[in-house]
Amino acid sequence: MEPEKQTISELMNSCAQYFERESFSEARIGRYQTMWKTGIVRFMSERSILYYNAAVGEEYISTHIAGSIVTPLQRDFIRSVYVLSEFQAKGAVNKRRYHPLDRKLTGEIGGLMERFLLHLESLRRCRATVNGHRWYLYRFLVFIEGKHLFTVEVIREEHLLSFVSSVANTKICVVSSLRLFFGYLYDNRVIFHNPSEVLKHHRWGRKEKLPSVYTANEVLKIESSINRVDATGKRDYAMMLLATRLGLRASDIAHLSFENIIWESSTFTLSQFKTGKEIVLPLLADVGEALIDYLKYGRKRSESTRVFLYTRAPFTSMENAAVAGTLGRIVASSGVDTTGRKHGPHAMRHSLASRFLENRETIPVISEALGHRTTATTGSYLRIDLESLIQCALDVPDVTEEFYEQKGGVFYEGQV
Incomplete structure (x- = not known):
């Protein structure tokens, strides 16, 4: 049967079966079915439209949902229609549907x-x-x-x-x-x-910024704030440890695959998403235990080779922005004061570099651990090692009276 020669009932049934295969919850499938019946089905019945297609869905939305303000309920009805159109066209449904704003230049x-x-x-x-x-x-x-x-x-x-x-x-x-x-x-x-x-000569100042760092106690407080009783908590805790203990970027956490974890040698081997540089990192005991807890009791069934998945159906692999947003929200809600500091996964990376500096690790060692291409990149972290910078400061020598009296003191008159 051609996709656009499906009755609305046939399309709804096929879509619901797809949701079941993708492990959507019964409650969520039931909600979609309710919205379809009270929304698009009623609309098509009133107009005696037998076959559904995307144009019918758009007509329903433009007729029933107007105005500049869309309520959450209306947004759900819009989503239910787009889901049908997408399933009809592709035989699958993306986790989220992004509708870019139509920026009309009128x-x-x-x-x-x-x-x-x-x-x-x-x-x-x-x-x-x-x-x-x-x-x-x-x-x-x-x-x-x-x-x-x-x-x-x-x-x-x-x-x-x-x-x-x-x-x-x-x-x-x-x-x-x-x-x-x-x-x-x-x-x-x-x-x-x-x-x-x-x-033409417009200038804007660029302020020098210090990397945001958190103390060891603050990092422990952030980690312990994660509730690990459910699948989401187990996943988030494992991701957070990868950021705080190993300094992985959000992109590398999102792209971490099973093949990157070498259990026999207790190491991670991965090619960094940002730089492409190959790095080998130790699989620390705490990190390994968190991963095992997530994989055994939290990770949903999926054919994806990536470790971290969304915890809502369909259980696809997480994207970079989703990892960064998740870890940022954990830090923000941990009770640690983030005033004046960034609180994403990169701040955890900076904090790890700070711990290395406090332990007097050499720049080449830190560079290798963080996977920097050159030690020049790692050198920027020296700005956060305030203790060492203070020790490098030289005492200002006292200035004697003779200095100001030289050559009769004319040049320095009134400047003392």
Whole structure:
């Protein structure tokens, strides 16, 4: 049977059977079935529509869910419809469905922005670059329309400066997009005055930042805050120990596979996701016990070769951002004061480096343990070893009166 020649009942039954195979809970399957029956099924019945397809689902959403504010219940109904469309098209359902915001560049200025973006594409700029410019120009468009400016001829230097000053982050990206856009308009004689010239010498200070670190006691408090009674807690505890005891990045935790764990020699052997460098790390006793506890009593049945899975069906392997977000939330809720400090897995990596420095480990040893490509990268961690820096400080010698009286003391007069 062709996918789009399925009745809604046939499609619902097939989708529910798929959920059962993927180990969705009965309660969750029942909730989907309830939403289908009270939502899309009723909609199709009222209009005498027999066969379901994605267009029918979109019509239901646009008819029944309108307005700029969507309630959590409405969001669930939207999800239930997208699930049917996705299953009909692919025979499977992704764990999450990401709907990028439709950043429409409207009006006269928006049309010129679209022309500029097409120009970038003709120059073979990659999609990520073009999408980045689209986002920054969209933000600028919203800003100037809020000031009732609808043509490029009325945009002045002060409008650009006001917008740039309102941007908290990514100033360099915003300035770059504005320069390129107005430069394009000027070169193509759409405008005869380039207001972005005011940004030609725009400068923004980059503050030196110290890595965020936590003391050994704080790290222990973070680890012990994890409740390990259920599958999620067992998984999170094992992931946290990989960050705190071995300094693994979130990407390496997410991509950790069974083949990376050499139980016979009690080691990890992996190629780092970020650098590609091969590293061998010891399988510490605490880390090994946490992994065994998770694998035996927490990890769901899955064909995935990766160690860490989501604990909600479908039980797919975790993504980098999910690992980072999970560990960050654990630190934030642990009771440890994170004021002025980052609290993601990278902070745990920095904290491990701090422990190495406190134990007077050499830079090459620390570099090898953290998997840095060069010792120059590891050298940046010296900034957090305050005790050693204090010991390196030289005493300032006393200045005698004779110093100020030399040559009659004329140069130093009034400066003592």
